[in-house]
Amino acid sequence: MIDSMLRFARGIQETPERIDLYRTIRGSTIDFDLLRDRKIGMDVGSCEHDLFIMGNDLDLRRALLNLYKNAQEAIQEKGEANGSIFIGIDRKEIAHNGAAVPQSFAQITVQDNGKGMTRETKERLFTPFFTTKTGQGQDGNGVGMMNVKAAVERCGGFIELESEFGVGTKFIVNLPLAN
Ligand SMILES: Nc1ncnc2c1ncn2[C@@H]1O[C@H](COP(=O)(O)OP(=O)(O)OP(=O)(O)O)[C@@H](O)[C@H]1O
Ligand SMILES: [Mg+2]
Secondary structure, three states, X not given: OHHHHHHHHHOOOOOOXXXXXXXXXXXXXXXXXXXXXXXXXXXXXXXXXXXXXXXXXXXXXXXXXHHHHHHHHHHHHHOOOOOEEEEEEEEEEEOHHHOOOOXXXXXXXXXXXXXXXXXXXXXXXXXXXXXXXXXXXXXXXXXXXXXXXXXXXXXXXEEEEEEEOOOEEEEEEEEEEOX
C-alpha cells in the first residue's frame, strides 16, 4: 500500500503491457485468499470472450484486492451472516464521454451484500484519506479507493458504482480492450 502510494506520488509508471484479464483476476483472488474471511462466500463469473487489455498486471491485481477487501469489511461491519462477494466479467460496447463510436470494454463488477454507502460516503469515496473506518479497532487509511481509481485510469478505464445503504455495493470497473 505504501509502496503503491509512493509510486503514485512519484508518478512512476510501469510500461503498459498486453495482459489477459482472466489471469489477472485469478491472480487477484489468489492474493485475496491470504486475507479472506472464510465465512464469506466468493464467486467469480465468466464470459465467453477472451479479454485482453493494456495495463500492468500487478497494478490491477492490487486495485482488485482493494475492492475485495472493502467488500469484506463492509460485510463484516454490517454483521451479514450470509456474506457474499461476486466478481462478474463481461464485455461491453460503451460510448464513453459522449464518444460518437462505442468502444469495446472489459467490465469487471465487484458486488457485495455488505453495509452499503450513504450518499455522503458515495460523494467522498475517491477523496484521498476519506475513511469511515475509525474507532473500535478499525484503522482505515482512506487510500484504497483513490488508488483503485488511479490504477483504472492508468489503463484508460473508468469506474462506476451502485450502492444502497444497508443493502450492498457494486463497483463496475470498465477497461478498454486491447486490439
Ligand atoms: N464495498 C463497500 N461497501 C461499503 N462502503 C465502502 C465500500 N468500499 C468503500 N467503502 C467506503 O469508502 C471508504 C473509503 O474506502 P477506501 O478503501 O478508500 O478506504 P478505507 O477502506 O477506509 O481504508 P484503506 O485505505 O485501508 O483501504 C470506506 O471507509 C468505506 O466507508
Ligand atoms: Mg479500503
